Amino acid sequence: MAQIVDVAIIGAGPYGLSLAAHLAAAGIEFRIFGSPMHTWRSSMPEGMVLKSEGNASNLWDPAKELTLARYSADNGLQYRDSGYPIPLSTFINYGIAFQQRFVPGLEERLVHQVIPTRHGFDLLLEDGEIARARRLIVAAGIRAYEYLPPQLASLPTELASHSARHVKVDSFRGREVAIIGGGASAINLAALLHQNDATVTLVVRKDQIDYCGPPAERSLWEKMREPENGLGTGWRSWACCAMPDVFHAMPEAFRLMVVRKHLPAAPGWTLKPQVDGIVSTLMGASIGRADAVGGRVRLALDRAGGERTILTADHVIAATGYRVDMQRLSFFGSAVLDRLDCVQHTPRLTRHFESSIPGLYFVGTAAANSFGPMLRFAYGAGFTSRRVAGHLKRVLNPERARGKAAGGWSNANLAGT
Numbered sequence: 048m049a050q051i052v053d054v055a056i057i058g059a060g061p062y063g064l065s066l067a068a069h070l071a072a073a074g075i076e077f078r079i080f081g082s083p084m085h086t087w088r089s090s091m092p093e094g095m096v097l098k099s100e101g102n103a104s105n106l107w108d109p110a111k112e113l114t115l116a117r118y119s120a121d122n123g124l125q126y127r128d129s130g131y132p133i134p135l136s137t138f139i140n141y142g143i144a145f146q147q148r149f150v151p152g153l154e155e156r157l158v159h160q161v162i163p164t165r166h167g168f169d170l171l172l173e174d175g176e177i178a179r180a181r182r183l184i185v186a187a188g189i190r191a192y193e194y195l196p197p198q199l200a201s202l203p204t205e206l207a208s209h210s211a212r213h214v215k216v217d218s219f220r221g222r223e224v225a226i227i228g229g230g231a232s233a234i235n236l237a238a239l240l241h242q243n244d245a246t247v248t249l250v251v252r253k254d255q256i257d258y259c260g261p262p263a264e265r266s267l268w269e270k271m272r273e274p275e276n277g278l279g280t281g282w283r284s285w286a287c288c289a290m291p292d293v294f295h296a297m298p299e300a301f302r303l304m305v306v307r308k309h310l311p312a313a314p315g316w317t318l319k320p321q322v323d324g325i326v327s328t329l330m331g332a333s334i335g336r337a338d339a340v341g342g343r344v345r346l347a348l349d350r351a352g353g354e355r356t357i358l359t360a361d362h363v364i365a366a367t368g369y370r371v372d373m374q375r376l377s378f379f380g381s382a383v384l385d386r387l388d389c390v391q392h393t394p395r396l397t398r399h400f401e402s403s404i405p406g407l408y409f410v411g412t413a414a415a416n417s418f419g420p421m422l423r424f425a426y427g428a429g430f431t432s433r434r435v436a437g438h439l440k441r442v443l444n445p446e447r448a449r450g451k452a453a454g455g456w457s458n459a460n461l462a463g464t
């Protein structure tokens with residue numbers, strides 16, 4: 048019978064890896080599953096630069112020994128705390144270096160199923176092994192939550208796809224592509240496709256594209272009026288970074304509203320000169336319907352005043368983001384989902400990130416409705432790791448001490464309970 052470990056983590060992105068580094072430093076026994084930095088390697092366009100500034104793009108070890116600044120200095124890479132866009136490739140390599148140093152025991156296997164048991168959780172791995180743990184932390188990121196507008200859902204994949212499916216875009220050379228969306232993913236892809244000789248039309252629902260402003264020298268007054276923080280500038284973002292516990296204590300309706308409205312996925316300032324006035328753009332347009340016609344896609348776009356514009360293309364890419372929904376985590380069945388208390392499809396969490404199922408925790412984007420927009424960014428992994436590791440250290444030590452007093456439990460002889 049497999050040994051039962053104290054903690055299992057699903058996911059090896061910034062949250063899973065940072066948490067693992069903290070658990071290791073706290074002497075907590077754990078296993079972690081997933082491919083390192085997989086979302087960043089497999090769902091973001093090659094050549095992208097990060098939107099977060101250098102000092103907000105760290106993975107977190109407790110002693111802050113391997114920040115992005117340290118990694119860049121060690122490897123002769125350009126770095127500034129702000130004002131220098133971090134290349135995606137640098138961030139991926141940094142994440143992998145972090146994993147190799149702090150989480151060498153990462154098991155690069157997918158978890159196919161989570162089964163609640165008397166001892167905690169059984170995890171069915173892709174190779175058939177069952178891993179057993181008392182507590183489970185889900186750090187599975189955003190990939191499961193790709194959102195495709197219903198009008199596009201019935202089109203074949205040759206004609207319509209989600210932006211997360213496009214790391215390389217050279218197959219679109221010489222083709223006509225419509226991109227739906229005005230956020231970071233849409234603008235990133237528009238720039239990249241244009242540079243790769245595709246004919247791009249951006250379809251944006253709003254009347255303008257709101258780029259993040261470039262960092263600039265700011266006066267003391269400006270700094271006081273709009274303080275810098277891990278999410279950019281401004282008091283609202285500052286409060287989200289400095290007081291996640293206060294956010295957690297706020298009424299639920301308020302929290303949901305803030306997470307929905309604050310910090311939409313705006314494109315970075317570096318993209319503006321690559322897209323503005325260069326890529327053909329239809330503002331104030333949304334999809335009315337979409338049909339496959341003669342091997343192409345025909346989009347009927349609704350405009351202001353009841354007007355309709357028809358756009359045909361070889362392919363349409365929905366850069367329409369992600370919607371967190373526990374039902375879409377394929378490793379959960381009804382044994383978990385029926386007991387999981389959710390609001391708007393996201394788990395309700397305690398101050399320690401624990402869900403309504405004892406021993407089951409969620410971190411990252413899935414925790415944003417509880418702790419605020421910071422949790423949608425790598426920056427939030429610092430607070431999360433400290434909080435969850437501190438909590439587990441407190442709860443696991445007394446459990447272990449009680450176990451010893453009752454006759455010296457060990458992981459091995461707990462097996463099968």
Ligand SMILES: Cc1cc2nc3c(=O)[nH]c(=O)nc-3n(C[C@H](O)[C@H](O)[C@H](O)COP(=O)(O)OP(=O)(O)OC[C@H]3O[C@@H](n4cnc5c(N)ncnc54)[C@H](O)[C@@H]3O)c2cc1C
Nearest residue numbers: 058059060061062081085086097098099158188411424425
């Ligand atoms: C285009 C784009 C640009 C972005 N730019 C930024 C930015 O500049 N700065 C920023 O902070 N954030 C950015 N984000 C948001 C970013 O996705 C999150 O900050 C970050 O990924 C959160 O880390 P995570 O560890 O929660 O999730 P992820 O990085 O998504 O990692 C999740 C991990 O879980 C693993 N996993 C999932 N399911 C399983 C399973 N069944 N078994 C085993 N492993 C599993 C995955 O393989 C992956 O390794 C961007 C997002 C997009 C889409």
